[in-house]
Each structure stands twice: as C-alpha cells, then as structure tokens.
Amino acid sequence: MEHETFYTDLLCVGAGLAGERVAISAAAAGFDAILLSLVPARRSHSCAAEGGMQAALGNCAMGEGDSPDVHFADTVKGSDWGCDQECARIFADTAPIAVREAANWGMPWNRVVAGKAKYWKGGEEFEAEEKKDKHGLITARAFGGTAKWRTCYTADGTGHTLLYTLDNKVTQLGVRVHDRVEAVSLIHDGENCIGCVARDLKTGKLRVYLAKATLIATGGYGRLYSETTNTVINEGGGHIIAQDTGLVPFGNPEAVQFHPTGVVPTNILVTEGCRGDGGTLLDVDEKRFMDIYEPAKAELASRDVVSRWMMYHIAQGKGVPSPYGDHLWLDIRHLGAKHITTKLREVYDLCRHFLGVNPINQLIPVRPAQHYSMGGVRTNSDGAAYGLKGLFSCGESACWDMHGFNRLGGNSLAETIVAGRHVGMKVVEFLEGAEVTLNSRLADEGVVKETERIERLVNRTDGAENVYAIKDAMQLVMMEKVGIFRNGADLQAAVDSLREIYAKAKKIGLRSSGIGANPELSLALKMPGMVRLAICVAYGALMRTESRGCHARDDYQARNDRDWLNRTLAYWPDLDADLPDLRYEPSTKVMYMPPGDRGYGKTEIIPMDSPKED
Amino acid sequence: MSRQLKFNIFRFNPEDPKSEPHTDTFMLEETPSLTLFIALNKIREEQDPSLMFDFACRMAICGSCGMVINGRPGLACKTLTVELPEEITLMPLPVFKLVGDLSVDTGTWFRQTNTKIESWIHSDQEFDPESVEERMENDLANSIFELERCIECGCCVASCGTANMREDFVGAFALNRISRFIMDPRDKRTDPEYFEVVGTDQGIFGCMGLLACEDVCPRELPLQDQLGILRRKMAFVGLKNIFKPKEKGRHRRF
Numbered sequence: 122m123e124h125e126t127f128y129t130d131l132l133c134v135g136a137g138l139a140g141e142r143v144a145i146s147a148a149a150a151g152f153d154a155i156l157l158s159l160v161p162a163r164r165s166h167s168c169a170a171e172g173g174m175q176a177a178l179g180n181c182a183m184g185e186g187d188s189p190d191v192h193f194a195d196t197v198k199g200s201d202w203g204c205d206q207e208c209a210r211i212f213a214d215t216a217p218i219a220v221r222e223a224a225n226w227g228m229p230w231n232r233v234v235a236g237k238a239k240y241w242k243g244g245e246e247f248e249a250e251e252k253k254d255k256h257g258l259i260t261a262r263a264f265g266g267t268a269k270w271r272t273c274y275t276a277d278g279t280g281h282t283l284l285y286t287l288d289n290k291v292t293q294l295g296v297r298v299h300d301r302v303e304a305v306s307l308i309h310d311g312e313n314c315i316g317c318v319a320r321d322l323k324t325g326k327l328r329v330y331l332a333k334a335t336l337i338a339t340g341g342y343g344r345l346y347s348e349t350t351n352t353v354i355n356e357g358g359g360h361i362i363a364q365d366t367g368l369v370p371f372g373n374p375e376a377v378q379f380h381p382t383g384v385v386p387t388n389i390l391v392t393e394g395c396r397g398d399g400g401t402l403l404d405v406d407e408k409r410f411m412d413i414y415e416p417a418k419a420e421l422a423s424r425d426v427v428s429r430w431m432m433y434h435i436a437q438g439k440g441v442p443s444p445y446g447d448h449l450w451l452d453i454r455h456l457g458a459k460h461i462t463t464k465l466r467e468v469y470d471l472c473r474h475f476l477g478v479n480p481i482n483q484l485i486p487v488r489p490a491q492h493y494s495m496g497g498v499r500t501n502s503d504g505a506a507y508g509l510k511g512l513f514s515c516g517e518s519a520c521w522d523m524h525g526f527n528r529l530g531g532n533s534l535a536e537t538i539v540a541g542r543h544v545g546m547k548v549v550e551f552l553e554g555a556e557v558t559l560n561s562r563l564a565d566e567g568v569v570k571e572t573e574r575i576e577r578l579v580n581r582t583d584g585a586e587n588v589y590a591i592k593d594a595m596q597l598v599m600m601e602k603v604g605i606f607r608n609g610a611d612l613q614a615a616v617d618s619l620r621e622i623y624a625k626a627k628k629i630g631l632r633s634s635g636i637g638a639n640p641e642l643s644l645a646l647k648m649p650g651m652v653r654l655a656i657c658v659a660y661g662a663l664m665r666t667e668s669r670g671c672h673a674r675d676d677y678q679a680r681n682d683r684d685w686l687n688r689t690l691a692y693w694p695d696l697d698a699d700l701p702d703l704r705y706e707p708s709t710k711v712m713y714m715p716p717g718d719r720g721y722g723k724t725e726i727i728p729m730d731s732p733k734e735d
Numbered sequence: 736m737s738r739q740l741k742f743n744i745f746r747f748n749p750e751d752p753k754s755e756p757h758t759d760t761f762m763l764e765e766t767p768s769l770t771l772f773i774a775l776n777k778i779r780e781e782q783d784p785s786l787m788f789d790f791a792c793r794m795a796i797c798g799s800c801g802m803v804i805n806g807r808p809g810l811a812c813k814t815l816t817v818e819l820p821e822e823i824t825l826m827p828l829p830v831f832k833l834v835g836d837l838s839v840d841t842g843t844w845f846r847q848t849n850t851k852i853e854s855w856i857h858s859d860q861e862f863d864p865e866s867v868e869e870r871m872e873n874d875l876a877n878s879i880f881e882l883e884r885c886i887e888c889g890c891c892v893a894s895c896g897t898a899n900m901r902e903d904f905v906g907a908f909a910l911n912r913i914s915r916f917i918m919d920p921r922d923k924r925t926d927p928e929y930f931e932v933v934g935t936d937q938g939i940f941g942c943m944g945l946l947a948c949e950d951v952c953p954r955e956l957p958l959q960d961q962l963g964i965l966r967r968k969m970a971f972v973g974l975k976n977i978f979k980p981k982e983k984g985r986h987r988r989f
Binding site for chain 1: 748749750751760762767768769772773779780783784785786787789790791792793794795796797798812813815817818828832834835840841842843845846851853854855856858860862864867868869870871872873875876877879880883884886887921922938965
C-alpha cells in the first residue's frame, strides 16, 4: 500500500488545550512531537469555554482563605465521591502552578483591582473590599459548587485566549501540527501502542504515524446525543480507536452531564446567570412550572434538577412544538432593557445573532442539552491508558478521573492544562526510558485494513444503509432514553434499539463517490464505533442501579456507596459482539475524604457499611 | 407561508479528476431561526452527502465557517437566513487554498503566518513554579484581550485587496496580533525588532488602507485604529533606522 509515514517521539491525537499542553512538555524536554487535529488547532472545542478555570490562588476578596485543600474537597464532593481522589489531589495542587505558567506564556488573566468593588450573587448586588497587597495579581469569579471564588478568567473568552496562548507556545517550540487529519485506528501489537493510521481530511488519503508514545486528547463524546452544547467534532473519535483495540477500557461511559438551557435549534449555551438574576422558565401556555415542582428554589434549583423537571414537563405535553422538536421558553423580559444589555450582554448578543430573537421583548426557546463527558479512556494517575503501553490520554477524552459522576464548572478547562502539565511530565519520563520498536509491518497491515473498509463503504459491499439516518436514530435514542431521566425500562429499550442500530451501522453504503475530503465517508468510518460508544453509555447506565451525580435513576434514587462506589470499565474485545464486557474497579485507591453528604441536591445515601439486602 | 430559499453553491472537488468548478442549486424551506449552519447541514444530510463545508463550534468563536455569503465574507453560523434575500449564493473564501466546495485550508495559512511574525511572547524569563505571578494592571489585561479576541476566521484576509494580489502579505489579522504583543510588557521585543517583522511591504506598508477588513470582521475588532497606530509607529522606527548603521549578522526571512 502506498502511503506516507511520519515518525515522531510523541503523537498527540487532538490539538485542543490538553493535547497541546502535553506536546509542549515533550518538546521542551527535547523530544519531537506531532499534533493531529480534525480542525485547525485553534478551532478546537477548548476555545468555546467562556467562564474560566478553577485554581486556588486566593487573591480576590471572595477567595480569601482558599487553598488546594478546599479545592480538593469541592471537587470530591462535586464528583459525588465517584472520582479518583489521588487525581483530584494532584489536580488541586497543580492548578495554581498551571495558571501562573500560562501567565508566563502570555495569558492575559484578569487581575485584582484594589478597593471597593460591586459584585452580583443570586440577583443581589453586594460590595467587597479588594486588598491593596493583592492588587495586580490574578483574580477569580464565582462558579457553582465551590466554597470560594476561584475561577480564574479572561473576560468571557478564557478558553479561546488560553488556547491561543498555548498554540503560540507550540508554534514557538516548532511542534508540527497536522490539522485536518483524523486518526482512524491505533497501531499496536497487543502490548505496545506505536502510533496510528490516519486519514488526511484535505485529500482523503491514508497515512501512517509511528510514535514511541501516543496521546489521545480528542475531547468528549457529546455528539452521541441529538442535543448537545458540544462542537460538531466531539464525536468520540479518540474513544473509538482506543476501545477498538479490545484492550483499553472506556471508563464510566454513563457519566454524562446535561445543561438546562441550550437554545433551540443550535444548542448554544445560555448562561445560568439568566436564572440567577431572576429569569423564569415558561411552558406552551406561557406559564411558570418550576415553582410547582420545586416550591423552595424554583428556577434556581441545581442544573440537574432543573433539567430533569424541564424534560418531565415536556413529556407531560407542555412543551412548545417547533420544527426542531418541543422546547420551553426562558423569559428575561421583566429584567428590563438596561439589565439585559449590560449584565446579560452575551445572552442579548447570542439571541439576536443566532436566533433572531430580541430577549428584551421576546421569549428565548430553550431545552436541556448534553454538556460534558466525565467518562473516557481510562488511565492511571500518570495518564497512561489501561491495557496498552505507550498509550496515554488527557483532558475531557480521558477518565483520569477527577470528575467522577459530576464535573464542577471551571474544572473542565482547568483539567486540560493541569492534567496536561502532569501527564506531560509523565510522558517525558516514559520517552526517556522508552525502548520501542516501530514496526512498519503492523502499520502496513493497518493501512490495508482501513483501505478495505473504505472500499467496502464506497462499493456498498455490506449494504446501502444511510449513515445520516443511522446517526439520527442513535442520537434520538440517546436523548430520549439515556438522557437526564433514567430508568430500567427505558435504558433496556435503549440498549435493544441501539443493538439494532449497530447491526445497520455495519451495513452502511455511501450515496456519494467517497473521493477526496468526502464528509459522508468520514462519518461512515466512525459510525459503527459511535454506536458502540452509545451502547456503552446506555448499558453502563442500565447496570448501575443507583443514582450518583449526573446519573439519576428514578427506580434507584439513592446513592449506593455499599454496592456502587466503583467505576465502570467497558471493554469491547469482539467487534462482532453487540454488547461491551463490563468490569468494575473501586472509585479510588486512596480515600482522603470518606463518602458523605454533598450539602446540595439529593441526600438519600446507602452507606458503605450498611448490611446487604437479600 | 414560509419562504422557499434558493441556494446557489460553488462546487469543485480538486481530488476528483472528473470534477469541474460549477454551481449547484438547492431548494430549502425556511424555518424559524434558520442559520446557514442548520441550512447547509440539512442540505448535506437530505440532498447531497458529498457537499463540503466547515463548521465546529457553530457559535462564532472557533472561526471555522468563513465563506462568501452573497458577495461578502462572513461567518455562516452567525448568519440568519431571515436577514438574506430568497436567493443565497455561497462561495469559498478567496486567498486560501481550496479543499473542496465551500471548504478552504485556513489552518496552513495561519500557522505559516503566525510562524513568520513570531506570534509568541519573546522573553528569557524562566517560569518558576514556586513564585507568585508577576503583577499586571487589570486594564492592561483587558486591552490585550480586546485584540486577542481575533478568531482567525480569515474574513479580513479574504476581503483584503493586497492579500488578494500578493501571496506574502500577512494581512490585518497578523498586524493586529503584533499590536497585541507590542502592548504586552511580557514580550521583550524592541521596536526595531518588531520593525523587522512587519515594517515591510509584506507587513504594515503593504496595507492600501481600503479597510474592508474592519467592515467584515465578525468580532468587530478595531482594525482601522490598530493599522493606523502600527503604521505611524513603524514609519517612525523606519526613519530612525535610516540614520543608524545597519546591524550585521541578523537576517530574517522578510
């Protein structure tokens, strides 16, 4: 097979913040690195993070007395004790260093301004005194679920600015970035991973990357759902190639976070600030409903609670019909033009530019959408993937696992460069000691296999199933049955439907020629893998008979620390099978903080030491 | 009655020897809040699965979807059909290499240009993980961010008279980027060093002052001001250079 081959020390699949941070470590230590990206690196999903990243600097008035210990405790509580506490500890300790390092590289973090300052919380204005000796240091803002204000930010463009800062560093260090290249399979001998077979998305040609270490940093798998705030490229590509090896487990696939207010039709996120400042949710009759379901907190209940009641209300026939499916309304009209155009400026712009709606006198169409993937490629605390030497993962694509069953706002952006810094160091250690044989025979075999897959799709050898119909069917099942509300019957139905969809996904045939940068072929190549990931999410959720963090079961409402203080590991050893092999491991090896009450949300807990029922 | 939209879309697949550049027409019924993001995806999924275009974030922050919309470069995700006539003509951005149909290779162009202008902080200061960060005024951080808001979508480059005529012009995006570094005290480059980077016809003196860049910028960056300030600054440095002996042994590619 004619193909181009690239050799390197570190191959990063994914060039968002996590991938770039690890590549920077390798390059700074004198190793060669190549970054692969589906899109130009600066267009990665990392750029969409607006709010900021958590790091316990304790510089601002409302962050006074903060420390990595407090940040660690918030993170473990937030995870509903589903996280690996060793990783949460490394994370909280490293976060302040990573923030300062980014400043050293040019990140324009917002700074403390000494003197009296006015802030907003829960719709109320209050005053705080910023200290003189902290003037000019990196400041922070409030985010949900944190004891202190510790979210460092740059206006409303933290992710964008951080990504540009790191990509500048990548450019400076001469790291090669191959954008519009998609990894389609890993190259391994059953023990060592030595790179990947990839498809050039500019020409459609296959190529080979051989590397001593390979990192998966491809972000989340939000596009398994029909409604998601994720960018269109978050299709779980990295998870698919890792799980396809049969050796690397998909950790906690069922741990998926939803956000209550994505706008219809594009699912762009509307900030929680709308509800915080007094916005209300209305149904088809333009009547409020959250005050009926949650008399105390109404619209201000936690993300997962609001999302659940919204879906429930739509299921009761109270949704607003639209060509894009049923939705509800967010009403901020009563806040007035002045408030909307100043305090909620972003929302004002978003509604006008993307919806053609003026929120000063019109209602905003919203519904809950998938938002974040806590699950991912399971790694140890070094970021080394289970099952294959030389394979690493980092960022949202990894199940490292500092988020457990719920991720706190500001901890996702932080994880990319904090875990990236730590994993980068471990990758360098690995490269220093690595004696790897880059076997080109394995690569040739990989290319032959992928060429054959492409030919079968183009020639419709296995059938003529429409890839877009399969994608739509999968996304709908996931949204309706593996979404916010979960129960045994729906999850079983979802697994059954997805198995049928998987059978069809193996019979896809292209309707177009497949020549060049053909988008139908790109999707067709990963569609069976996407359905396998979806089955893992649904099946993992079905088997987990408890509620923990974002995984909320109507039929098992308690958090069950006795039976389920563990992590799902979904293996797929046989691609002909249509169910994963689920195994489990304890959530954490070290227990700095024993399970307790989170202090918000549900409180029903079955303790670790409670007696087993029959 | 909702409108029937007529899309005229440029088609060409450079990898297919049988493909010739041409225009295809697609009809689509207009729905509420319809953006070009939704419309193009519908056309691809329901009418022609081979149609090539680029989107990622679909919220105007990633810069993927620049294209020429009824003659004007803009972001497709941020364009509501209700703001356009019934007939919508879509072309790929000029200047950049065509990947196919509406998709162009902006990644290679921007990486090359960022490398050329050395778009990074030049400093000898090693990072010390133990020490507290260097202080900065918040107003300065905000001013840096104001220019750092550029999303490299390529609209300014595609609309630029000079960039359309000469391949080596760095474009308004790069000049804005240099202004960002000049403003940042962490970048230790001196004015003469910046002059070496952009004090040429490929840089600030290539700008003809047509300023379409500012007109089409989806981030509404103050490009006119920045180009003006940079031109004055660099002209001044250039004048001083005339009276100074040339430095030996330093050579930059442009």
